Amino acid sequence: MISEFFKGREIFITGGSGILGKALIEKLLRSCNIGKIYILLRPKNRTPLQERLKTLKQDKIFRRLNSEKPNEFDDKICPIPGDVELPMLGITPEYMKLLANVSIVFHGAATVRFDEPLLQAVKLNVGGTLEALRFGETLKHLEVFMHVSTFFSNPYLEFTEAKLYEPPMDWKFLLNLANRNDISEEIMEALTRKLIIGFPNTYCFTKNIAESLVNDFCDKLPLVIYRPAILIMSAEEPEPGFPTNLTGAVGMFVLTGTGLLKVMNSPKEVFIDFTPQDLAIKSMAFFAMKTAQIYAQDCRPTEIPIFHTSMYTHIDVTYAGYVDLLLENGIFRDAAYNKNLLLPGIKFTTNNLIFYFLFILKHILPALLVDFLLILFGRKPVVMKAQRKTLIMMQVLLPFTWNTYKSNGICCAEEMMQKLHGTEFNMDILRIANLNSTLLAVARSTSFAVREILLKEDPSTLPRARRILQIKYLLYRLVQFYFAYKLYHIIVRWIFKQL
Numbered sequence: 001m002i003s004e005f006f007k008g009r010e011i012f013i014t015g016g017s018g019i020l021g022k023a024l025i026e027k028l029l030r031s032c033n034i035g036k037i038y039i040l041l042r043p044k045n046r047t048p049l050q051e052r053l054k055t056l057k058q059d060k061i062f063r064r065l066n067s068e069k070p071n072e073f074d075d076k077i078c079p080i081p082g083d084v085e086l087p088m089l090g091i092t093p094e095y096m097k098l099l100a101n102v103s104i105v106f107h108g109a110a111t112v113r114f115d116e117p118l119l120q121a122v123k124l125n126v127g128g129t130l131e132a133l134r135f136g137e138t139l140k141h142l143e144v145f146m147h148v149s150t151f152f153s154n155p156y157l158e159f160t161e162a163k164l165y166e167p168p169m170d171w172k173f174l175l176n177l178a179n180r181n182d183i184s185e186e187i188m189e190a191l192t193r194k195l196i197i198g199f200p201n202t203y204c205f206t207k208n209i210a211e212s213l214v215n216d217f218c219d220k221l222p223l224v225i226y227r228p229a230i231l232i233m234s235a236e237e238p239e240p241g242f243p244t245n246l247t248g249a250v251g252m253f254v255l256t257g258t259g260l261l262k263v264m265n266s267p268k269e270v271f272i273d274f275t276p277q278d279l280a281i282k283s284m285a286f287f288a289m290k291t292a293q294i295y296a297q298d299c300r301p302t303e304i305p306i307f308h309t310s311m312y313t314h315i316d317v318t319y320a321g322y323v324d325l326l327l328e329n330g331i332f333r334d335a336a337y338n339k340n341l342l343l344p345g346i347k348f349t350t351n352n353l354i355f356y357f358l359f360i361l362k363h364i365l366p367a368l369l370v371d372f373l374l375i376l377f378g379r380k381p382v383v384m385k386a387q388r389k390t391l392i393m394m395q396v397l398l399p400f401t402w403n404t405y406k407s408n409g410i411c412c413a414e415e416m417m418q419k420l421h422g423t424e425f426n427m428d429i430l431r432i433a434n435l436n437s438t439l440l441a442v443a444r445s446t447s448f449a450v451r452e453i454l455l456k457e458d459p460s461t462l463p464r465a466r467r468i469l470q471i472k473y474l475l476y477r478l479v480q481f482y483f484a485y486k487l488y489h490i491i492v493r494w495i496f497k498q499l
Contacts, residue, residue, distance in 0.1 A: 010104075016056075024108075026061050041079045043081055080099070102139050105146065110128065111203070133221065151309070155200055167209055211225055225306045226308070233446045240445035250450070265398065269318055271404045314410065331447050
């Protein structure tokens with residue numbers, strides 16, 4: 001069904017070197033007989049375009065594709081030099097001719113840094129979208145232009161629907177503001193605090209504004225907006241548990257497993273909305289096909305199609321509950337990491353005073369001790385730097401770890417499960433997504449994949465890492481027993497004194 005839709009098509013992707021972009025390219029090449037995929041690549045540090053493409057191909061996400069279809073990447077991928085900040089994406093007339101037969105555009109290029117300065121976020125997320133839309137207008141055979149937004153583009157809502165909401169301001173005004181050179185950094189910082197009221201960061205804010213910009217082109221292009229929640233590891237493809245990177249949600253998973261994340265300022269009952277990477281890609285492909293069918297009808301839609309992938313109705317496990325489930329079943333013990341510091345486990349608290357006290361006790365003091373020992377043995381201190389990054393990450397994610405964002409779940413979930421059953425784009429895992437066995441299977445695969453892909457630890461070191469972790473568990477129990485014993489004696493002595 002989806003494979004037939006994409007067969008022979010020429011596709012243009014911005015953000016193709018990002019997490020979602022690479023996963024999309026891999027799936028389309030592996031499961032569809034694509035005609036050509038053009039990737040917008042920005043010239044970087046004088047590195048030739050073909051060299052960047054070679055580096056992209058060597059990414060571990062493509063190893064299954066390279067094994068099953070060794071020539072597919074080289075035969076079907078074509079790099080296009082450009083930059084989303086430049087007019088018409090910086091694509092030269094020569095390359096524009098090459099793109100004449102493109103029928104599907106996936107616009108995913110954006111800055112995903114939550115703490116990006118407002119001006120830069122506007123230029124990339126809003127200005128870049130404008131240039132992508134202008135580029136789309138030149139394509140005579142365009143059937144689908146998918147703008148990748150975020151499920152959190154309207155974070156002030158308790159319940160999010162798959163529809164367009166009123167933006168806080170006009171995108172033209174914001175772009176004009178970003179392009180002015182007469183505003184000092186101090187004034188811009190003050191403006192940022194005023195402008196993004198109701199939004200936790202500049203990322204969510206600019207993604208919201210970009211959606212209203214896309215909507216203004218609805219009478220010119222076959223548009224669709226896709227809103228994924230926080231991307232996490234794959235459930236099944238290209239490999240079970242394939243991780244994204246060391247930031248965001250997967251970063252929290254890794255920090256938990258290495259014992260570097262010991263306390264979180266978050267209510268235990270909060271549901272953090274994640275989207276498995278492969279489910280996001282399959283959904284994107286289905287929504288692209290569905291959008292083409294919508295615009296192929298005689299009557300053009302009155303509203304721009306919007307779809308999101310939210311796991312809110314498919315999984316009811318909170319992050320705190322998820323961590324407990326992993327610890328109870330020894331997930332981090334079985335895939336013990338060489339880079340483990342303390343025992344895996346997180347204390348959740350909503351009290352700021354308790355949080356910072358525990359952070360100093362369980363994060364700062366152990367980090368200082370280990371770094372001191374590293375310096376003593378002539379090695380570079382690294383743990384304190386990791387803990388600073390951990391604190392920054394938790395502060396950035398605070399709006400998402402304190403609030404539960406509700407929705408109706410993945411758009412068209414039932415339709416996809418029925419129509420895609422038995423195909424390479426099947427969504428069958430949604431039927432068992434809420435089972436502990438499914439959650440544990442994905443987590444187990446992820447823990448080993450993280451060890452190999454992100455932490456780059458040799459499998460031969462696993463037995464030793466397990467033994468070290470077991471020794472840490474024993475030492476922890478001995479320390480607990482010692483303090484319990486001392487406390488017992490203090491209490492007994494006090495009782496006898498009273499007598």
